[in-house]
Amino acid sequence: MHKVDFLLINPWIYDFSAHDFWLKPYGLLKLAGLLRKEGYKIYFLDLLDPFHPELPKTPKRKAYGTGHFYKEVSLKPYFFLDVPRRYFRYGLPFELFLKEISNLKFKAVMLSTTMTYWYPGLFVLIDFFAKNYPDIPIFVGGIYAKLCRAHLENFLSLYPDSRIEIASYPIENFIERLKKEFPLTGETHPHDYPSFDLYKKIPYVVLLTSLGCPFNCPYCASKKIFSKFIQRDPHLVVEEILYWNKNFNIIDFAFYDDALLVNFEKHLGVILEELLKRNIKVRFHTPNALHARFITKEAAKLLKEGGFVTIRLGLERIENRIDEKVTLEEFEEAVRNLKEAGFTAKELGAYLLYGLPEEDFKAVERALKHLEKLQVSPYLSEFSPIPGTSLFEEAKKTSRYPLSEDPLFTNKSVFPALKNPDWEEIHRIKNLARTIRKALISS
Numbered sequence: 197m198h199k200v201d202f203l204l205i206n207p208w209i210y211d212f213s214a215h216d217f218w219l220k221p222y223g224l225l226k227l228a229g230l231l232r233k234e235g236y237k238i239y240f241l242d243l244l245d246p247f248h249p250e251l252p253k254t255p256k257r258k259a260y261g262t263g264h265f266y267k268e269v270s271l272k273p274y275f276f277l278d279v280p281r282r283y284f285r286y287g288l289p290f291e292l293f294l295k296e297i298s299n300l301k302f303k304a305v306m307l308s309t310t311m312t313y314w315y316p317g318l319f320v321l322i323d324f325f326a327k328n329y330p331d332i333p334i335f336v337g338g339i340y341a342k343l344c345r346a347h348l349e350n351f352l353s354l355y356p357d358s359r360i361e362i363a364s365y366p367i368e369n370f371i372e373r374l375k376k377e378f379p380l381t382g383e384t385h386p387h388d389y390p391s392f393d394l395y396k397k398i399p400y401v402v403l404l405t406s407l408g409c410p411f412n413c414p415y416c417a418s419k420k421i422f423s424k425f426i427q428r429d430p431h432l433v434v435e436e437i438l439y440w441n442k443n444f445n446i447i448d449f450a451f452y453d454d455a456l457l458v459n460f461e462k463h464l465g466v467i468l469e470e471l472l473k474r475n476i477k478v479r480f481h482t483p484n485a486l487h488a489r490f491i492t493k494e495a496a497k498l499l500k501e502g503g504f505v506t507i508r509l510g511l512e513r514i515e516n517r518i519d520e521k522v523t524l525e526e527f528e529e530a531v532r533n534l535k536e537a538g539f540t541a542k543e544l545g546a547y548l549l550y551g552l553p554e555e556d557f558k559a560v561e562r563a564l565k566h567l568e569k570l571q572v573s574p575y576l577s578e579f580s581p582i583p584g585t586s587l588f589e590e591a592k593k594t595s596r597y598p599l600s601e602d603p604l605f606t607n608k609s610v611f612p613a614l615k616n617p618d619w620e621e622i623h624r625i626k627n628l629a630r631t632i633r634k635a636l637i638s639s
Contacts, residue, residue: 201236201381203302204228207309207317208243208287210270212279212609216246216255216263218450218483220402223338223367224308225390230371232385236378240394241296243287243317247397250292260448260481260506261399275597279610280619287317303378305329306363308338312583312603315340319351326358333359337370343417343583344603389436393444400448400481401440405433405463409454411487413519414586415549415579418454427459430466437471441478450481450506457490465495468502478503485510485547488522488530496530496537505543507534508575512549514563516556518587531570541636545573550625551611552579552587553594557621564629573633576626578608 206221221242228238244265246255257263265286272283288296305325309318318340325334341348342364352360363370392398408422440446456464471478480503488509491499499507511527512519522530527546534544546567550560560576567574581591581599583606588599591613597605599612611617 197301198239198299199237199301200239201302201378202231202238202304202306203297203300204238204240204306205321206242206244207307207314207321208285209265209314210283210285210316211314211607212281212283214244214265214267214284214286216244216261216265218260218262218400218402218481219244220392221308221310221338222390222402222404222452223310224306225392225394225402226404227306227308227337227367227370228391228394229385229388230367231374232382232391233388234371234375235380235382235384236374237382238391238394239300239302240391241293242395243293245288245395247395247399248288248292249396250295252289257399260479273604275605276607276610281609285317302332304333304335304374306335306337308336309340310338311580312340312344313580313605313607315344315348315603322351322355322360326355326360330358333361335361335363335370337363339417339421340603342421347603387439389439392440398440398444398446400450401446402450402452403433403436404452405430405467406453406455406458410458411455411519411521413521414590415518415582416454417582417584420584425455425458427463430463431470433467434470437467437478438474438476441476447477448479448481450483452484454484455487456482456484457487457495460490460492460495465498468498472502479506480504481506482508484508485512488527491530491533493533493536496533496539499534500537500539504539507539507544509544509546509572511546511563511567512577513559514566515559518549518552528570531572535571541571541573541639545575545633547575547577548629549577549579551608551613551622553590553613555614557618557625560625561628564625564632568632568636571636571639573636574629575633576629578611579613580608581606581613 204224228240232238246265251266255264255266267284267286270283270285307321341362392401406427408425409418410425412419485508548563564574581588592599594615595612596615599605606612
């Protein structure tokens, strides 16, 4: 029997689609790193791990560490029967999960999930541990726990005799709370970096150099999760990159920042210049959109020299704009600067947000054509109404679902803000974006 202090688990995903687009449970990994630094023994289990050696089938992998998850067909919720897509459970088979924990003895379980509508995987784990380990405390954190606390509390009321606690307060406070109940049993770890080394294979490492965002876009919950915008010391970020590169030969790094380019000269610019001075050859990716407004000629040149190979700009809309983070003129100037610096359509893409209340798909098509003229690869982002945002309230007026009753109704794949989705039109727009993107990348 392997004894540890805490068992940390990243749940399965139940959804129409899920892709390892540099997708990792950063908060849970950061918690693991902080707990190890204190002197706790950790067992980390990511049920989405595509590299688990006992998976029935190895998922396909793509460039820069991205790829697919293992998946099994799951029963589609009855209220999604009108959605012409299959439903899956992504991650390890349940039998493999049981095998992973069968030889473990732990003092508490810590669970987290990111997307609010991915809570079903979390609920399966809560139910399992509450029934099979009734004396073991269960701590639940993450974005869902913070944004949908009432929904989570309603579910937890089904387990009145279980020790289940919602840990939605700051991570430092949570650790201090743990130290009062659980004695330290291990040796302190030399650093508190997110514990990517607990994976069997590390295809990439996620970086978070800031918390929050100075903007307040109506579709984003960043302000609800982090009330202040705080940037880390850039020199400490450099040391973190060097640690993973030198000790684990990590080349690919993905930034999770919501506002990576803010204060460029004093933050990201410093990070890149320091790495260039040390001749560190790595590749950077931005799955979260960059603010085009901050991409000057000098910034674009440094991004290119510093190793950025995946640039995603947040355009969101051209007509009927819903935020003020960038104008079309600023966007086009950023594109010119990036192209002048040497970025190609394979590296340079822009997100377009669609599926908004009363969506005009002709306007979406015109936006796709505009990006095609600019030779910027288009990436469509389906709108998901996030509780606590102003657009959530707007979506409630047009949705065919009672959005406030269940976060599952906000799943982006069902186009929850639309009263009567035209699935043929949606499919046509998706195909158009894919066709444009493939033509630009291959040209």
